[in-house]
Amino acid sequence: MKVYTKTGDKGMTSLVGGERVYKSDERVEAYGTVDELSAFTALLTDRLREDDACMPYIDELNRILSRMMTVEALLAAGESGRDKLPPLPDDAVAWLEERIDAMQAALPPIDKFTLPGGHAAVSLCHVCRTVCRRAERAALRADLKYEVAPEVLMWLNRLSDYFYLLGRTLTQYYGVEETLWIP
Secondary structure (H helix, E strand, O other): OOOOOOOOOOOEEEOEOOOEEEOOOHHHHHHHHHHHHHHHHHHHHHHHOOOHHHHHHHHHHHHHHHHHHHHHHHHOEOHHHHHHOOOOOOOHHHHHHHHHHHHHHOOOOOOOOEOOOOOHHHHHHHHHHHHHHHHHHHHHHHHHHHOOOHHHHHHHHHHHHHHHHHHHHHHHHOOOOOOEOOO
8 A cells, every 4th residue: 555645635635534624624733733742752752762760751651642642533533533433541631630740749849930951851841842732722723613522622731731840850850950931
């Protein structure tokens, strides 16, 4: 089977279920942005593989990558494709909240915004955080028109918080200075 089909040459693509839509459709924008986030998350995971002590974070990120594929599929569903896809697991949002709470409890409290940087892995966390926020906005636009599963929207919202706290956690782990924004 060839990778290229030529069916998208005029700006159309198929959703799950076979519905043809323009590639500028809100659902395509949403799942495409989650796909971009997935690629950056894989890059972050690969960066962390250089350090055996980061294995717990690699395991978490692999779990997140699997959930991202589910989110992409749910966002890519047309009317006739919605019932063909499994939902996000019931515990997906709660698991992210547990991880966020655990990381936050281990970090010193701050009352300012943090500036990205200090280590490549930390910067990649912030890239993932910002792409996740863009994916969330795209999913919200899709929701206005096509109704997105509420747990997808909640999960994307929590995921950006996860990446923020992972960045703070790795800042501490790598012993780099956490730079706070002081206007």
